[in-house]
Each structure stands twice: as C-alpha cells, then as structure tokens.
Amino acid sequence: MDSSSSVVYVGSSSKSRNFQSKSKGSITSFSIDSRGTKKSMKTLLIPEPEPTSPEVIESSVSSVSAESETPISIIRKKKQSEPRFYSSPTNTFYTEAKQSFTNTEFSECASISTIGIGGIDLEKNGVMIYRGSIGSDVSDESSSSGLSNAAYKPHRDNNDKRWVAIQEVRSRVGSSLEAKDFKLIKKLGGGDIGNVYLAELIGTGVSFAVKVMEKAAIAARKKLVRAQTEKEILQSLDHPFLPTLYSHFETEMNSCLVMEFCPGGDLHSLRQKQRGKYFPEQAARFYVAEVLLAMEYLHMLGIIYRDLKPENVLVREDGHIMLSDFDLSLRCAVSPTLVRFAAITLESKSSSYCIQPTCVDQSSCIVQPDCIQPVCFTPRFLSKGKHRKKSNDMSRQIRPLPELIAEPTSARSMSFVGTHEYLAPEIIKGEGHGSAVDWWTFGIFLYELLFGITPFRGGDNRATLFNVVGQPLRFPEHPNVSFAARDLIRGLLVKEPQHRLAYRRGATEIKQHPFFQSVNWALIRCTSPPQIPQPVKPMDQAHSVRHGFSQGHGHVGYDKPPTVDVKPSGNYLEIDFF
C-alpha cells in the first residue's frame, strides 16, 4: 500500500469485515474474512478531483457543541463536479484544517486484539465512504431523492416501517413532511432545549417522537448552538443503537425533529421498576454493551457524547437501546486507525483474556478473536460441549483481524457540561477534557445499573462534585456484584484520565475486559433483550388525549409544563402548536 493510500472500515457481515482502500485514482473494496484472508471485491476508478478551495463555514456553530466551547475551525470543501464518490449533492464533507474528520490509516503494530464495530451494517446499500462526513442540510426530502443519502443511511430502507410510512405520505402529498402531517398524541418529556411528543404520521398508524423546539425561546436562552449541534449530529448518525432522524421541519415558531419513538421509556425509569432498583448483572451487561457500541461509533465520528446517564438511554420497541440527546456533545477531529497485527501467540493472548473461536464445524468456524464465548448472547448450538476441543485446537490457528482504533484522543474542551453525579474529575477541575470523559461516565453508568446508586453522590451538588474529585471509589456490600464488573468499574473510574481504561484505544479496550467475555459483539443485535416493552396500542394512546398540529397559533415553551395551549374539543383535547 503506498503512502498516499488510506483504508476505511465500512462495516461487517457475519463472516467478514469490509474495507475500502482509497489511493490516487482508485477505490478498491476488499474484505477480510474470519481467518484473516483478504479478498478484493471491486475497484472503482476515480478521476482526479478538481482542485478544491476550502471555505471556512459556520466556525462558531458547526464545530462546537455547547455555547462555551472553544471554537474549532471547520472547513467544508467546496462541492466537486461529478462524478462524485465522496459526497452526495446534499452531503457536506467536513475536515478540520488539513486533517480529515475521519481520516483512516492502516498501520502495522503488534497489538493484542481485534474487535469490529458490532451492529453496524454500513455497506448494505453500496458505496459507503467516510462516514464522518456531516451533512449540513439533509432533510427528509433530500434523503428521499434517490441515491444520495440512501447510500449513507443504510438503515433507512424498506424494512423500516417508519421510513416506508414517510415515503408513502410524501408521495401522497407530493412534498416533504410538515407539521400538518402529524397528529400529536402526548407529551413524552421536556428537555433543556425542547419538548418531545409522541406523534402519529397521519393516515399511517406509525408513531414517531417529535422534538419541538421553540426558535425564539432557544435564541433568547442562547441555546441555538446546542440545538444546531443536536440536529447536525442526528443527521450524521446511522447506527442501530442511535436515533435516526427521519425528518425535520420548521414552522414559523418551531423547529421540529422527527425520530423513532421508543415505547420502553428510559433506563432510569426501568431501573426504578426492578427489584431492589438495580438490574441483574446480565441485564446490565446487555444494556452497557449496547451503549458501548453506540459510544464507539460516536467516537469514530469524532463525537464525544458527554451526557451518558440512564435517563438518556431509551428502550426501543424491540427491547434494544437507543442513546439519545446530543445537545451537550462535542465534535472534534478524529483519525480512526486500523491496526494490523504482528503474529501473536495465542498462549500469550489467552493469558490476558480468553480467546475462543465459535465453531460449528471446521468449515464454518466463526472466529471471535476476543473472546466472546457467549454465555447469554450466543446461539446455543455454538456453545455445545462437543465443539469445545475443536475450538481450542482451532484457536491456535487464529490470525486476528485488524483492530480499529477510533478514539479522538486529542480532543480538548474547557466546557463545564454534564450531570453532576456523572461529571468526570477533569471537567470539575476545569483542566480541559477529552474523550476519556465518556469512559468515566460509562463507569458511573455501569455502577448505577448494578448498584442502583451512583458512587459519589453527596448531600447536594457541591458535595457531589467534591466527592467525585476527592473521594475514593467504594462499592456497597449489597448487591453482590461480580469481581469482573467491579474490576471494570475500577478501571473506568480512575480519576486521572490518562490512567483510565480506554484512554488510548477507546471502546476496543473495554470490549476486551472479562466482564464482557460472554458478549458476542457481532451478534448483539440478534440477542434477546432482558425485557421487551409492551406494545403501545394506538387506541390506548388516543384514549385520553388526541391532538392536532395546526398552523398559526399556540405556544411551546420551556420550564413550565404543560407547555402547550390545551383546548377542549368534543371528547378530545386539542393542542395547537403552530
């Protein structure tokens, strides 16, 4: 591979990981199967792009999340004339200075292990390059216009009933979605920059969560940057454990984001309903494993989440999770690196953590280099005893897959953002912080799911902050939590970020911890969740209130629920928003 070439991971199938290598004049797709064999798939010849003169845009908006962030200059390359392989007409290609937002390199090094990005299916709809690009002006209409965003949003396809419903309405009304296309059912909750409503796309029976943000209120409260950050991040996401932004529209007064409705509520409420108000370890492992994959993906896109807490982890209708709420997130440059391994002996590897390939028979051995001999997450037929010996024999022949390291290690922010009990010490001390804050919050999150409390909570916010910085980590005697779980928490809740687990290699390091030994990362989407929410019947929703969006009047405000004008209308309440 010549020095000017770069390789980008574009997703995985059950048997291989797929990459695209870009060098001057061509893009070659190839896959590496479970035995480490590289297979070339196809090469596209690309003409030399016209010279582009980068233009600096939105430096005060696009590059920062919260209003007090230190601005980073974001440069958007001017659109190229066709043919276009890297950006669709509606897609914006961000770079910071000369560094690509997700510039991926291939490097050689002796490292210990590999894990893919479980759950991502990026290649499904064809060419998919540079997922870090952030579209600045994607709306539902642009994404429906054929190839452009479809290529970048493989989860928006005809298997998705929401997407199908949107297409249906759009073809009926002949335009993009508007407020009048939704019937509001009820308020789901209110956040700092808006209220979220359950809404039905009229005539389809399909529900959505619509976040309604009053433009004047946001501007008055200087939250425009946060709202913009959230919208732009949502537009860039395509991951099974992160929200899909199906549509957004503006009215005279409001800005609205249309997302998947999660009927299972959030993990905070779900935890309260557990016996003892904490999750059994297996359930906690499931939720944190899915959150970990979501965070890994965010970091790969250069997004530091910064607001992990059970309240922000929603439960979808299938029981899997969706990490929500991106208004505190920080965007930064990242260079995911694909690390190829020097030969390692399995003996040395297995002295740290287990390596057990899961084999049905020799010809169909699926290698999971890091473990992952599943207890709860693997199909039962893979863990039958008679395959054990074969597995061990096979394990000696394993050539590990490349490891993707996607940690934005150089990001720095001076903002004081987050939730008191979840704030990392470096944020409280104002030392400047980076992506390691997400691994701290991940530790607090796991602790809370397992013990039902957070570790540093004090009598008031001030005491909590004091404890975070100065008090050592302690575990309650009850409930009885495994050594592996406590060991992982200890690794994550190290006060100095540079000594914290995952500081250098991000999620990859955490995935290799024995606590996750039983997790089959690649199959986690197919695993039975601990709990599946009761289906929400549209009639139940309509029973108490029925609402309509209507144009021209009404008000959505903040901090004073209920925040809408409510008028009796026959058997229903009618709520006017616009």
Ligand SMILES: Nc1ncnc2c1ncn2[C@@H]1O[C@H](COP(=O)(O)OP(=O)(O)OP(=O)(O)O)[C@@H](O)[C@H]1O
């Ligand atoms: N997609 C969704 N499905 C179901 N409920 C949702 C969805 N999105 C948000 N909610 C509910 O709406 C509430 C408000 O969400 P939102 O993300 O606006 O604010 P928040 O989490 O309270 O935080 P912030 O103040 O930081 O914006 C959430 O607490 C959640 O209960």
